[in-house]
Amino acid sequence: MILTLDTNRECPGLVDKFELKLDQAARAAWLSYVGGRTQDEIASQLGVSRPGVQRLLALARQEGLVKVHIDHPLANCMVMSNAIVKHFALDFCDVVPAEPGATDSGSHYLAVAGAERLSRYLDRGEPLTLSLGTGRVVRATVEAMSRIDRPQHRFVSLVGNVARDGSSNRYDGVMVLADKTGGERFLLPAPVVAGTVEEKHALLGQRLFQAIAEVAKEAEAAFIGVGRIDRQATLFQDHFISEAELGELLEREAVGELLGWPLNQAGEVIDCSITRRVTSLPLEMFRDQSLVALAGGHDKGPAILAALRGGWLKGLVTDENAARYIVEHGIG
Amino acid sequence: MILTLDTNRECPGLVDKFELKLDQAARAAWLSYVGGRTQDEIASQLGVSRPGVQRLLALARQEGLVKVHIDHPLANCMVMSNAIVKHFALDFCDVVPAEPGATDSGSHYLAVAGAERLSRYLDRGEPLTLSLGTGRVVRATVEAMSRIDRPQHRFVSLVGNVARDGSSNRYDGVMVLADKTGGERFLLPAPVVAGTVEEKHALLGQRLFQAIAEVAKEAEAAFIGVGRIDRQATLFQDHFISEAELGELLEREAVGELLGWPLNQAGEVIDCSITRRVTSLPLEMFRDQSLVALAGGHDKGPAILAALRGGWLKGLVTDENAARYIVEHGIG
DNA sequence: TCAACTATCGATCAAATGATCGACTAGATC
DNA sequence: GATCTAGTCGATCATTTGATCGATAGTTGA
Numbered sequence: 065m066i067l068t069l070d071t072n073r074e075c076p077g078l079v080d081k082f083e084l085k086l087d088q089a090a091r092a093a094w095l096s097y098v099g100g101r102t103q104d105e106i107a108s109q110l111g112v113s114r115p116g117v118q119r120l121l122a123l124a125r126q127e128g129l130v131k132v133h134i135d136h137p138l139a140n141c142m143v144m145s146n147a148i149v150k151h152f153a154l155d156f157c158d159v160v161p162a163e164p165g166a167t168d169s170g171s172h173y174l175a176v177a178g179a180e181r182l183s184r185y186l187d188r189g190e191p192l193t194l195s196l197g198t199g200r201v202v203r204a205t206v207e208a209m210s211r212i213d214r215p216q217h218r219f220v221s222l223v224g225n226v227a228r229d230g231s232s233n234r235y236d237g238v239m240v241l242a243d244k245t246g247g248e249r250f251l252l253p254a255p256v257v258a259g260t261v262e263e264k265h266a267l268l269g270q271r272l273f274q275a276i277a278e279v280a281k282e283a284e285a286a287f288i289g290v291g292r293i294d295r296q297a298t299l300f301q302d303h304f305i306s307e308a309e310l311g312e313l314l315e316r317e318a319v320g321e322l323l324g325w326p327l328n329q330a331g332e333v334i335d336c337s338i339t340r341r342v343t344s345l346p347l348e349m350f351r352d353q354s355l356v357a358l359a360g361g362h363d364k365g366p367a368i369l370a371a372l373r374g375g376w377l378k379g380l381v382t383d384e385n386a387a388r389y390i391v392e393h394g395i396g
Numbered sequence: 397m398i399l400t401l402d403t404n405r406e407c408p409g410l411v412d413k414f415e416l417k418l419d420q421a422a423r424a425a426w427l428s429y430v431g432g433r434t435q436d437e438i439a440s441q442l443g444v445s446r447p448g449v450q451r452l453l454a455l456a457r458q459e460g461l462v463k464v465h466i467d468h469p470l471a472n473c474m475v476m477s478n479a480i481v482k483h484f485a486l487d488f489c490d491v492v493p494a495e496p497g498a499t500d501s502g503s504h505y506l507a508v509a510g511a512e513r514l515s516r517y518l519d520r521g522e523p524l525t526l527s528l529g530t531g532r533v534v535r536a537t538v539e540a541m542s543r544i545d546r547p548q549h550r551f552v553s554l555v556g557n558v559a560r561d562g563s564s565n566r567y568d569g570v571m572v573l574a575d576k577t578g579g580e581r582f583l584l585p586a587p588v589v590a591g592t593v594e595e596k597h598a599l600l601g602q603r604l605f606q607a608i609a610e611v612a613k614e615a616e617a618a619f620i621g622v623g624r625i626d627r628q629a630t631l632f633q634d635h636f637i638s639e640a641e642l643g644e645l646l647e648r649e650a651v652g653e654l655l656g657w658p659l660n661q662a663g664e665v666i667d668c669s670i671t672r673r674v675t676s677l678p679l680e681m682f683r684d685q686s687l688v689a690l691a692g693g694h695d696k697g698p699a700i701l702a703a704l705r706g707g708w709l710k711g712l713v714t715d716e717n718a719a720r721y722i723v724e725h726g727i728g
Numbered sequence: 729t730c731a732a733c734t735a736t737c738g739a740t741c742a743a744a745t746g747a748t749c750g751a752c753t754a755g756a757t758c
Numbered sequence: 759g760a761t762c763t764a765g766t767c768g769a770t771c772a773t774t775t776g777a778t779c780g781a782t783a784g785t786t787g788a
């Protein structure tokens with residue numbers, strides 16, 4: 065004889081017992097979650113002991129009788145945030161809602177969320193070393209920060225603030241942040257990608273460069289952007305890499321970059337001619353730091369996913385669109 | 397200038413502040429109710445203090461962001477039960493689901509629910525006096541009781557167990573209950589409605605009658621049925637009242653009866669020729685007892701509602717159909 | 729029929745929650 | 759610009775909740 069779950073008149077003994085318990089569980093759940101009674105009240109109302117109510121509530125949750133819905137656009141973000149944190153073993157993942165009338169890449173929400181994370185570090189009284197990457201979002205993030213007096217902190221830029229033409233970027237993120245806090249600033253006197261391998265080694269050999277690298281190594285956290293690898297890539301648009309080199313990267317199936325280091329779909333650093341000219345500190349260095357990526361937009365999805373898969377990141381601040389891509393392609 | 401609640405670009409100061417707080421509240425609510433985190437975890441994740449999380453959660457609930465749904469047929473019953481308890485100031489109200497393949501009046505669920513309430517009294521060790529009315533549901537309720545050894549309890553019948561033809565009802569609820577518990581039984585040697593006013597006074601004058609009434613007055617609780625007043629009424633079907641008397645009751649807008657006492661829509665006892673022949677103890681006597689009504693079915697709705705409106709009841713065991721009638725006509 | 733095992737139940741304690749209170753900050757008013 | 763007020767924030771305590779453990783009863787198998 066097969067046990068069925070519906071109210072079967074033929075074999076009332078077993079089924080009804082469970083059904084009855086479920087009924088009680090539903091009652092208890094209603095009184096608790098909807099009615100807002102305490103477990104003691106429910107116990108006396110249902111005529112069972114308080115631990116009994118406990119068990120009924122546990123049963124109700126376990127059997128999926130209790131459905132909670134958060135009626136707010138952010139609820140969806142939270143679902144994805146949760147999934148991403150769990151799947152990629154992050155410390156945190158902030159997903160901001162897709163801004164209604166925003167452009168592809170520049171979301172103000174993203175900057176605010178990033179600024180909030182940044183503030184969490186800066187608020188502290190003890191001296192702190194923090195490093196910053198480049199990217200529109202990193203820049204917008206530090207700009208979204210409100211002024212706060214923290215002269216004890218130190219800020220290091222992880223990628224050179226020297227453009228291809230040799231000009232220094234006056235408004236590097238580190239500059240803005242140091243201005244807003246009164247902290248110390250350490251700028252890397254180099255381009256992201258050196259012109260030649262020799263140039264790279266010359267740079268790396270400089271005492272100043274090494275001193276700054278030392279400071280960066282002491283940083284507790286790094287806030288960086290995530291770059292795409294395609295014709296819209298910052299690396300290409302800013303002429304750090306040539307069209308031919310872009311082609312090489314695409315051929316090697318690069319989908320994103322972190323501090324100039326190209327990554328494939330699995331998140332592994334691709335060893336190629338460009339890699340040998342990248343002046344940034346090696347990604348391995350950040351394994352025991354909090355590497356936080358700030359990036360959003362559906363188009364950035366593959367790049368962010370690669371960074372996640374590589375296990376480089378400890379934290380992620382992104383938006384609904386990128387999160388959806390990541391969940392669909394990287395988890396679902 | 398009028399403040400609007402949507403994201404208004406023109407006046408970002410005030411609105412955005414509230415929106416931002418609501419966003420945080422939604423996040424906190426999600427983490428708490430869906431994610432199952434503790435408030436401490438949420439606090440560190442959101443970067444606020446624990447009391448802050450408390451306030452956010454309170455806000456989320458207050459703003460209706462949190463929707464809880466109990467996925468079980470009983471959820472609906474609980475909603476109505478709650479409404480009835482509150483509106484009529486009852487101690488309790490049990491609403492059982494409408495039994496799928498049940499007849500109008502005889503629901504087994506109702507009897508089980510009634511038996512459960514009854515057990516709550518009987519379980520006690522201290523001697524207890526309980527009185528019982530008549531009605532199919534009362535009868536089914538005591539029959540649904542499992543045997544339990546309680547010789548210290550006393551059971552009194554509130555309405556006569558003598559039919560119009562003088563025959564005694566062998567299976568009065570009190571008999572069954574006394575049999576099942578081993579308790580003492582007190583039966584009223586009278587019909588519900590006496591043949592004449594004189595007969596009533598003769599009955600009321602009997603020492604036995606008075607002795608039993610005394611016991612009934614000591615009762616802690618009374619479990620009674622609720623009668624309809626129409627051609628299907630038990631009073632009429634069992635020939636306690638004539639067709640003419642039924643007509644009189646209907647003319648006086650009687651909609652129900654409690655222990656033979658006819659009630660109008662407002663729940664007031666109607667003073668008429670029948671009232672003067674009812675032998676039952678006056679309803680006022682039960683004001684300081686727990687008067688529990690057992691009755692269900694859509695057709696009983698008006699009668700039960702009248703009893704509730706009169707404020708006679710302390711407890712009610714009913715079914716979904718009657719409860720719906722009560723909520724719709726008496727509360728909604 | 730007895731024994732052993734298992735499932736259930738209630739007492740106890742630690743953790744989490746809700747609420748109150750005082751202090752502080754920002755905004756308003758004079 | 760000073761002071762007042764209202765609103766917010768965080769420390770503390772009472773209450774509520776969750777979990778573990780021992781006990782008990784019911785059941786199953788020998």
